[in-house]
Amino acid sequence: MKKVVSGNKAVAYGVMLSRVEVISAYPITPQTTIVEELSRFCAEGEMEAKFIKVESEHSAMASIIASSVTGSRSFTATSSHGLALMHEMLHWAAGARLPIVLVNVNRALGPGWNIWTDQTDSLSQRDTGWIQLYCEDNQEVLDTIIQAFRIAETVNLPVMVVLDAFFLSHTSEVVEIPDQEEVDRFLPRFEPQYPLNPEEPRAYYGMVPPDYYMEFRYKMQKAMEETAGVARRVDEEFSGQFGRTHGLVEPYRCEDADAVMVTSGTVTSTSRVVIERLREDGINVGLLKVKMFRPFPMKEIKGVLKGIEKVGVIDRNISFGHGGIFAQEIRSTFCNEDERPTVFGFVMGLGGRDVTPEAIEEAISYTLENPRPKEEVIWIGLKR
Amino acid sequence: MAGKIIYRGESEMPFSPVSSGDMTWNRTGTWRYIRPKYEDKTPPCNAACPAGLDIPMFIGLVDEGRYAKAWNVIREENPFPGVCGRVCFHPCESHCNRAEYDEAIAINALERFVADQAPPLEPGSPTQERREERIAVVGSGPSGLSCAYHLARMGYGVTVFEALPRPGGILRMGIPSYRLPKDVLDKEIADIQAYGVEIKTNARLGGDLSFKDMEEYDAIFLATGAHVSRKLNMPGEDLEGVGSGLDLLRDINLGKAVRIGKRVAVIGGGNTAMDAARAVLRLGGTPLVLYRRSRDEMPAFDEEVSEALEEGIEIRYLVGPTKVIGNNGRVAQLECIEMELGAEDETGRRRPVPIPHSNFSIEVDSVVVAVGEEPDLTFLPEDIRIQAGMVSTDKGARTSRKDVFAGGDMAHVDRTVAHAIGFGKHAAISIDCLIQGRNVKGVLPGIQVGEGGTLSMAKYLSEVARRRSQHVVTFDELNLDYFGHAERNERPKSPAPERVGDFREVSAGLPEQDASREAARCFSCGVCNGCENCYVFCPDLSVITDGGMVKYRINYDYCKGCGICIAECPRNALSVEKEAK
Numbered sequence: 001m002k003k004v005v006s007g008n009k010a011v012a013y014g015v016m017l018s019r020v021e022v023i024s025a026y027p028i029t030p031q032t033t034i035v036e037e038l039s040r041f042c043a044e045g046e047m048e049a050k051f052i053k054v055e056s057e058h059s060a061m062a063s064i065i066a067s068s069v070t071g072s073r074s075f076t077a078t079s080s081h082g083l084a085l086m087h088e089m090l091h092w093a094a095g096a097r098l099p100i101v102l103v104n105v106n107r108a109l110g111p112g113w114n115i116w117t118d119q120t121d122s123l124s125q126r127d128t129g130w131i132q133l134y135c136e137d138n139q140e141v142l143d144t145i146i147q148a149f150r151i152a153e154t155v156n157l158p159v160m161v162v163l164d165a166f167f168l169s170h171t172s173e174v175v176e177i178p179d180q181e182e183v184d185r186f187l188p189r190f191e192p193q194y195p196l197n198p199e200e201p202r203a204y205y206g207m208v209p210p211d212y213y214m215e216f217r218y219k220m221q222k223a224m225e226e227t228a229g230v231a232r233r234v235d236e237e238f239s240g241q242f243g244r245t246h247g248l249v250e251p252y253r254c255e256d257a258d259a260v261m262v263t264s265g266t267v268t269s270t271s272r273v274v275i276e277r278l279r280e281d282g283i284n285v286g287l288l289k290v291k292m293f294r295p296f297p298m299k300e301i302k303g304v305l306k307g308i309e310k311v312g313v314i315d316r317n318i319s320f321g322h323g324g325i326f327a328q329e330i331r332s333t334f335c336n337e338d339e340r341p342t343v344f345g346f347v348m349g350l351g352g353r354d355v356t357p358e359a360i361e362e363a364i365s366y367t368l369e370n371p372r373p374k375e376e377v378i379w380i381g382l383k384r
Numbered sequence: 385m386a387g388k389i390i391y392r393g394e395s396e397m398p399f400s401p402v403s404s405g406d407m408t409w410n411r412t413g414t415w416r417y418i419r420p421k422y423e424d425k426t427p428p429c430n431a432a433c434p435a436g437l438d439i440p441m442f443i444g445l446v447d448e449g450r451y452a453k454a455w456n457v458i459r460e461e462n463p464f465p466g467v468c469g470r471v472c473f474h475p476c477e478s479h480c481n482r483a484e485y486d487e488a489i490a491i492n493a494l495e496r497f498v499a500d501q502a503p504p505l506e507p508g509s510p511t512q513e514r515r516e517e518r519i520a521v522v523g524s525g526p527s528g529l530s531c532a533y534h535l536a537r538m539g540y541g542v543t544v545f546e547a548l549p550r551p552g553g554i555l556r557m558g559i560p561s562y563r564l565p566k567d568v569l570d571k572e573i574a575d576i577q578a579y580g581v582e583i584k585t586n587a588r589l590g591g592d593l594s595f596k597d598m599e600e601y602d603a604i605f606l607a608t609g610a611h612v613s614r615k616l617n618m619p620g621e622d623l624e625g626v627g628s629g630l631d632l633l634r635d636i637n638l639g640k641a642v643r644i645g646k647r648v649a650v651i652g653g654g655n656t657a658m659d660a661a662r663a664v665l666r667l668g669g670t671p672l673v674l675y676r677r678s679r680d681e682m683p684a685f686d687e688e689v690s691e692a693l694e695e696g697i698e699i700r701y702l703v704g705p706t707k708v709i710g711n712n713g714r715v716a717q718l719e720c721i722e723m724e725l726g727a728e729d730e731t732g733r734r735r736p737v738p739i740p741h742s743n744f745s746i747e748v749d750s751v752v753v754a755v756g757e758e759p760d761l762t763f764l765p766e767d768i769r770i771q772a773g774m775v776s777t778d779k780g781a782r783t784s785r786k787d788v789f790a791g792g793d794m795a796h797v798d799r800t801v802a803h804a805i806g807f808g809k810h811a812a813i814s815i816d817c818l819i820q821g822r823n824v825k826g827v828l829p830g831i832q833v834g835e836g837g838t839l840s841m842a843k844y845l846s847e848v849a850r851r852r853s854q855h856v857v858t859f860d861e862l863n864l865d866y867f868g869h870a871e872r873n874e875r876p877k878s879p880a881p882e883r884v885g886d887f888r889e890v891s892a893g894l895p896e897q898d899a900s901r902e903a904a905r906c907f908s909c910g911v912c913n914g915c916e917n918c919y920v921f922c923p924d925l926s927v928i929t930d931g932g933m934v935k936y937r938i939n940y941d942y943c944k945g946c947g948i949c950i951a952e953c954p955r956n957a958l959s960v961e962k963e964a965k
Contacts, residue, residue: 097400156399194402201925203403215394216401223399 001177007168010138010175011077011103011161012037014145016047017183018101020075022067024052024060029115030165031079031105038075057082061089061102068098069204071192073149075100079165080107080121087125090158094129094220096205099152099190100159101145102130106265106316107165108351116352117165119265119317123293123325129220131159131227132293134264138173140246140291143238146183147246150234153190155223165352167266178242186241224295231292248297251304253279254286259310259367260341262288262330267314267355274360285364290326298333305334311341312367314360316349323347323377344373348380356381408942412924416945416963422936423959424852425910429476429491431834431856434798434806435462435530438842439476439491440911446494446903447913451501458498460842462805463533463576464526464555466568469496470891471559472802473685481909484859487872489906490894496875497899499568514580515539517819520601522589525553526801527792528607529576530808531815534841536579538816543601544581547588553609554793555801557634558656560663561887566637590763603787603815606775607808610759610793616651620708621753625715629660629754636663636887644669645749649718651675651705652754653682658692660752665884671697672746676704676723676736691890694880704736706743708751717745759794780814780824781807789814806838813844857910857956866917866954870905873898912936912957918949 005013011034015023023042025035041047050067054060057078064074078086083104093100108118122132133148135141141163148159163169194202208216231248239245252272254260263271268289275287288304288311290297305311315324322328327345334340346363349355359381366378389404391397398404429439438457445454458465472492480488517540521532524546532542550556552569577583587593589608598604613628615621625645629652635642646669650661653675661671673692675682678701682689693699702723709717722742725734761770769776769784775795777783783790791807793799813831817824831843834856842849876892877883883890894902914935919927926943929936938949950958 095401194398194400201406201408203407205401206403208401212391212397212401215391215397218394219397219399 001179002174003177004172005138005175005177006033006170006172007135007138007141007163008033008105008170009037009172010142011145011163012041013175013177014142015075016041017142017178017180018075018146018149018187019073019184019189020047020049021072022050022052022064022074023076024054024063024067024074025076025078026054026057026060026082028057028079028082030107030169031077031082031103033169034077034103034105057085058089061086061093061100064100065089065093065096065098068093068100069096069192069196071190071195073190074098075102077103077105079105080109080115083121083125084109087128090125090128090130092205093158095216097156097220097223098158099149099156101148101152101161102158103145103161103163105163105165105169114351115165117167117265117316117349118351119162119315119325120350122160122162123317123319125160126294126325129157129224130294131155131157131224131231133159133161134291134293135161135163135168136266136268136289136291138168138171138175139244141168142175142177143242143244143246146178146187147231147234147238149190150187151227151231154230154234155227156193157220157223157227162265164266176244182241186238227295228292228297228299246291247300248292249300249304250289250291252287252289254288254304254308256284257286257308258284259312259364260286260288260305260308261360261364261367262290262311262313262326264290264293264326265316267316267349267360270355270357271314271360274357274364278361278364283364283368285368293326293329296329296333301330301333302337305330305341307339308341310344310367312344312346312363314346314348314355314363316355318347318350318377342372344370344378345376346378346380353381411941412944413926413939413941416940416943418945418947419940419961419963420938420943420945420947420950420958421961422912422934422938422957424912424957425855425857425959426834426852427909427911428479428481428834428856428858429489429909431836431838432475432479433833433838434475434800434802435468436806436809436833436838436840437461437476437495438840440906440908440913442498443489443491443494443903443906444908444911444913446498446899447906449900451498452503454498455502458495459575461809461840463530464572464801464805465495465502466499466572467526467555467564468802468805469493469499470564470568470889471555473800475802481857481859481862482905482907485864485867485907486869490872490874490902493873493875493894494899494902497894497896499572500893504571513539514541517541517602518543518600519603519605519815520545520598521605521607522598523553523607523609523792523794524551524573524583524585525607525609525792525804526555527609527804527808527811528553528605529573529581530805531605531607531791531812532581532808533576533579534809534812535815536576536581538812540816540819542581544583545587545589545593546583546585547591547608549585551583551585554611557611557637558630558659560633560636560659560666562662562666562883562890563659565889595763595765603789603818605808605811605815606764606783606788606790606794607792607804607811608759608794610757610799612758612760613753614756614758616705616753616755618705618707620710620715623708623710623715624713625748625750626708627750627752629656629752630757632660632752633663636667642667644752646670647747647749648672648752649674649705649746649748649750650752650754652756653677653684654754654756655684655688656757657752657754658684658688660754661697662692662695663887664752665695665697666887669749672748673697673699674703674705674718674720675699675701677725677733678702681725681733695884696880702736704738705751709745715748715751718748718751719743719745757793761794779828780817781811782814782818787818809841810839813839813841852911853959855910861956862907862909863952863954863956866915867907870901872905873902908955908957910956913955915954917952917954918958921948921952923948
């Protein structure tokens with residue numbers, strides 16, 4: 001069934017169709033309408049889920065960590081400061097290897113107060129052990145939620161599904177809402193390996209001495225290494241059943257390109273339009289959308305960018321003292337390769353500033369015109 | 385139980401830090417240096433109840449909707465829940481810890497509620513093993529019947545001798561039916577008879593019956609009450625139209641025609657005076673109560689005074705009668721004098737002192753004197769020792785004769801129904817000890833409830849009940865985090881103008897919904913009611929509940945002695961002791 005829905009509503013539909021059993025969340029702009037919609041689903045009996053009201057995001061994550069241990073499919077959503085407040089529990093969920101799915105609506109962190117889109121909130125959680133998937137449109141949001149539970153429950157790692165504030169969260173588009181039976185076939189009931197059950201007592205998440213701690217971390221890394229392959233297979237199966245694929249990365253007109261722009265989130269759609277036009281003008285430029293940020297799909301990225309001379313990375317985020325975060329990741333992907341592209345790191349669109357076609361064109365021109373970047377961090381659209 | 389598991393490498397390990405076996409091998413109880421233990425303590429209401437009712441226990445059962453069980457819990461100590469649920473002065477409520485939080489629990493109303501729900505008891509239904517010994521009880525008031533009831537429950541053959549044509553003593557003769565309907569009393573006496581208690585009426589000791597006739601019994605309990613009205617010793621007291629309050633109430637209760645006229649002076653400030661005045665009002669008279677001290681010194685229960693005032697009865701304080709003036713042998717006027725309060729007397733109340741030359745007279749049709757009652761002890765043999773106008777008894781309720789016991793108003797100054805019931809129970813325990821050859825003075829300390837002299841029949845009969853500590857739980861010892869404020873549920877009363885026309889009962893019972901709400905307010909001080917807080921909060925899963933009689937146990941193999949169970953118990957039903965090393 002096709003419906004015109006906002007990104008946040010697409011999240012709610014994805015959660016409902018995934019037969020989530022426990023939801024705990026604390027409202028924060030721009031995530032709030034997700035929670036409103038889900039609480040309505042629960043209250044009106046459209047979802048058979050327990051909705052736990054809490055006093056903070058830290059408690060929201062703590063609650064669903066507990067519910068997930070019992071084997072209940074569990075979900076939360078947040079944004080910005082809410083995600084930051086969850087930070088400790090994010091480590092917990094990952095360390096406990098719980099297949100929780102969290103939606104983060106990208107929003108800038110204060111001060112100064114800013115409710116608009118910016119990826120620094122989710123990227124700051126890079127090292128917590130969560131899988132991170134960035135979405136470009138509302139259909140992808142819905143599809144990714146359903147896939148996220150499959151991936152999480154296969155590799156026993158939590159998944160963060162990320163979408164841009166307002167550009168997706170509050171913008172409506174046509175979205176195909178799949179049938180419940182179809183989703184049930186794709187996403188069977190979650191059967192945890194170590195369910196919390198008084199009949200079979202276990203000690204959960206107690207102290208682990210130096211004798212064993214490293215081994216658990218090794219297992220997390222191994223699970224992350226498996227995740228790219230698992231996610232690819234899940235996406236293929238999804239595509240076979242629902243006719244839509246999103247991939248881990250998505251190249252666009254990268255063949256024979258003199259330069260490829262790397263993007264994530266909604267900037268991708270704008271970039272695609274710009275590149276289409278430039279190609280018409282005979283300018284050989286391509287686009288690589290990176291959907292999966294953790295684990296970082298190095299194999300897939302190398303496959304696309306091998307032989308490309310120049311790569312421009314558009315970052316709607318910044319790691320202070322180093323620069324755009326995606327740019328760092330791309331650089332490190334190639335650092336041990338004999339043949340590697342020159343990487344141009346662009347920072348733009350922070351705090352919800354529009355990333356216009358002109359801004360993207362400016363970044364492309366810079367990449368094409370300069371043999372190498374004049375500075376490590378190239379600011380586009382900055383008012384000097 | 386799994387042993388300690390050693391992993392050689394990551395391939396043997398689970399993917400997350402959960403134990404592969406259980407942790408029961410790790411007996412964390414060895415870390416403990418303090419030991420929590422379940423220890424029920426004494427709730428203040430229970431300690432304050434002269435009849436020794438296990439109040440939180442019966443209220444807990446009301447909360448669960450188990451009314452028949454609640455009734456049996458009351459009757460473990462007291463065969464008169466319907467009577468006490470109406471006429472008791474409920475010291476339990478004045479000691480209720482909840483009063484310090486919002487309002488005391490309406491215990492009295494709940495007791496009546498339980499009695500109202502009670503099933504009819506078939507004669508012979510109790511299956512107590514009978515004993516050979518036979519006990520005589522003299523007097524069928526609350527004390528005598530309480531003693532008879534408890535003895536019968538212990539298997540003794542009991543005969544009660546009552547001088548009047550109907551049993552009940554003061555309950556029937558002294559209390560008007562607007563406070564205690566006769567069918568309520570009849571039912572509870574019938575319930576006592578169902579245990580095999582034989583009641584012989586029109587059997588007056590000192591009349592047809594001599595003390596010698598009693599000697600065939602293995603023990604005798606005397607409980608003939610205090611029913612001789614005190615006189616004022618003023619001129620004109622013998623005139624026609626002057627009578628005692630108790631006589632008036634007895635005549636009304638026996639259905640005799642009473643001629644009191646219109647204007648009736650009632651002298652006194654006790655319960656008898658209040659009852660007499662309210663009865664006069666219901667007979668169509670206009671009572672005027674004259675009391676020689678002020679309201680604060682009145683011995684009548686506060687509720688009785690308030691109800692009398694609600695009904696429009698005039699009480700004149702600081703007025704004492706001096707003389708009854710007659711006309712043709714019948715009372716016509718009462719001369720009075722105004723009083724002021726002087727120094728405290730031996731009862732701690734300020735003594736009334738007449739104000740010279742303040743005499744005045746009032747026109748009256750009759751005068752009712754209700755200034756206290758004395759026991760009639762004239763029938764007693766000489767070797768029964770008397771002290772201060774009452775039968776002298778020792779700590780075991782025994783008179784100067786080995787097998788003769790006494791209780792109730794004839795032996796005590798605490799003259800309430802609840803006290804009388806308690807004294808009857810006390811005597812029953814003492815008589816059982818005498819017959820069983822046990823030293824009652826050794827038994828009593830173990831079966832007390834608190835330190836006020838209240839005794840528990842449950843403790844006397846059951847070792848489990850004796851485990852309850854005698855420490856009386858105070859308000860400060862409760863964990864109030866778990867209680868919300870809630871309004872007290874009062875029983876409905878008919879409005880004063882409607883109730884003064886006849887002797888129908890003034891108060892109605894609590895509706896079930898209100899009773900349920902009221903029961904839920906009880907803190908259950910010191911008495912575990914299975915709220916599960918300890919079970920929920922124990923971080924070591926060492927609180928075990930197996931649904932048995934004892935609600936919870938502690939698994940000391942694993943209890944680390946953190947004390948959270950004690951801190952989170954809302955009602956101080958857990959205690960702590962130092963771990964023996």
